[in-house]
Amino acid sequence: MGERSENKKQLIRDKARELFVERGFKDITMKDIVEACGISRGGLYLYYASTAEILKDILSIDASDTDEALAAAVRDNASPAKILEVFFEEQKKELTSSKESLYMASYELASRKDDSERERLKDQFEMAARVLEELITSGVDSGDFYCPDPRSAARNIMYAIEGMKINSAAFGLSEKEIDDELAFLYTGLFYPEFYEEEWEQ
Amino acid sequence: MGERSENKKQLIRDKARELFVERGFKDITMKDIVEACGISRGGLYLYYASTAEILKDILSIDASDTDEALAAAVRDNASPAKILEVFFEEQKKELTSSKESLYMASYELASRKDDSERERLKDQFEMAARVLEELITSGVDSGDFYCPDPRSAARNIMYAIEGMKINSAAFGLSEKEIDDELAFLYTGLFYPEFYEEEWEQ
Amino acid sequence: MGERSENKKQLIRDKARELFVERGFKDITMKDIVEACGISRGGLYLYYASTAEILKDILSIDASDTDEALAAAVRDNASPAKILEVFFEEQKKELTSSKESLYMASYELASRKDDSERERLKDQFEMAARVLEELITSGVDSGDFYCPDPRSAARNIMYAIEGMKINSAAFGLSEKEIDDELAFLYTGLFYPEFYEEEWEQ
């Protein structure tokens, strides 16, 4: 498959993404995609055999891209606090652009009884939770963070972000709502000096 | 609409619920429901005009039922801590039975661009968040809870539960995972005596 | 399935038969049949799921009908010679009307690798061959026929008729060709008195 072919696949993914973002996974038909791309009915089948195949391809390419910023921070030997900052920035980017998000589509894909996408989603969640936990642990070790239970904290953060994503996809969240919650999660990891002050009175 | 009619609608809702739980919203057809109910094709249309109408009816009836336990606790003038306990128990029930949940179906319904379901979902979330916030606030006032920011805490709880629900629906969560996170959320609202001890050294 | 339904199925079989006779099995599409019947696209599927199903139904109904004349002759305790006469008359009828025959269509159906129709055709051939053999044997016993090897004679008759049928279906046989061959087969079963005369000179 040559460069031309890859360009065509890219076109298909781009147009299909718009449709998936707009209307989720299950409502999109091969015909919709054909029409969005301005190609022929049979032409689409030269590249993808089903809408599921297209969405999976999009998601797996996205997945490779997503972690890039974080990976860069890690490569730079940034401090845990810095890396966490990057992590939250990435999440905010995703959440605020979630009018363009594939979140619902990907969950619809996963909800199909027989689909391997379930596995992928679970793995992705577990991986992210574990990375976050390690990050917090190393932040605790370095004295940057206060956190008596990194595992629970990490998973709480993941669940909350997951919850925001679905809400964002389903009915929208204002930037303020997103900021407030992310700030709450972020600052929760630092020493609660205010307690000290309060108690010391 | 007579009693007989209402019985028939109930039958339709019951059978349709099973289908929605099993396969989400968008994959279910009027034909599926007709077959599940063992009624005639035309017969279904005497009661419901579309699968969306059926699901909305189910969801709105569920909504009336759901808050019953909580409302009872409030009616009994239970303490905020007690009411919160009931709230978390209800959430756990929902989460552990989520193989039978309409969660995905309801989000699929909401993901349709033109649907009023979006509004309903948002309202429901906001309402729950506000109730929870008030509960926490009153708990802080009564000295039961420690919480410097009830609004953020309430929303964090809501997001995290939302995140667990979607994960649970998409790929399943173990009872332990659910318990751990709910405990984390619940105990986070109580006085962190351990801080005191630590600081006082 | 009521009487109305059966009428509709009959209509479908009648129209489909014309098409199968005309163009064989594999060239006929559900669409062709729909158009020939003047019914709606989806309507046909209420009665038959595939062209193969339609053809099989036609063939099995035909099979019930076909043996009727023969069975009647047997019921009447006719002599073997009489029954054989009926048999050949039936064959001639089939062969001369073979512009309306499903012969090719049925072989096309059977030629599909996975089809149970193969079994049916083989069984039908074997059954007919065995009946014919018994008939000849009983004719020999009764002194009507001369035949040193009823089994081979029976099978030879079957093969020859089979060969005429396929030729008839593929490129047509004149009535004379049919008569000549049937006469050859038929008279071959009687005493060759002429030999006697010849040899005795």
Place this chain on the structure above:
Amino acid sequence: MGERSENKKQLIRDKARELFVERGFKDITMKDIVEACGISRGGLYLYYASTAEILKDILSIDASDTDEALAAAVRDNASPAKILEVFFEEQKKELTSSKESLYMASYELASRKDDSERERLKDQFEMAARVLEELITSGVDSGDFYCPDPRSAARNIMYAIEGMKINSAAFGLSEKEIDDELAFLYTGLFYPEFYEEEWEQ
């Protein structure tokens, strides 16, 4: 058309033959053949415009080959009995290898209303029947055979072989079944000395 071209056509015929033998004529597509040959989609059209054209080419080349053994026997001035033996041997070869036969495919091709293949098949049958008739006649003249009606005998043999071929292609015949019938046809052409003996008692 150069040698290279002829090689390519040969390749196409070889691969297409396998497909036709396996699945008959009508089920084979240009795409199937392209894939079996490992050539390009457009490439096939440089040589053949349709599956019918390919099959006709195969059949006509086969036809030239087929009669070679017989022709050789004739060239050698073999006796009618010898030539007939060769003829039956050839038929047996064809019948026993009929898993690799184009018989069904060729009849499917002929069953298409407008096709000249019908003509070819008829001509081929008539030609063979006439040759066989002449052979028998000359055998009678030479005293090798006994046959009061060479024309009918020849056609009977042809029909029976035709019948075996179609049965063989449709549902298979055992080697014994083939041998028995061929022996029946063959020995039927010789003097029935046994009659003599019987009568002379």
Place this chain on the structure above:
DNA sequence: CATGAATGAGAGTTCATTCAT
């Protein structure tokens, strides 16, 4: 109220055929 036959729109999919390279 209830039935289920009937319709027809529309999605999926496959291929013969063409054509620029």
Place this chain on the structure above:
DNA sequence: GATGAATGAACTCTCATTCAT
């Protein structure tokens, strides 16, 4: 000669929806 991407026609099959009974 050869390639294979592209097109578009054709076919299969499914359902939402209607309507006569």
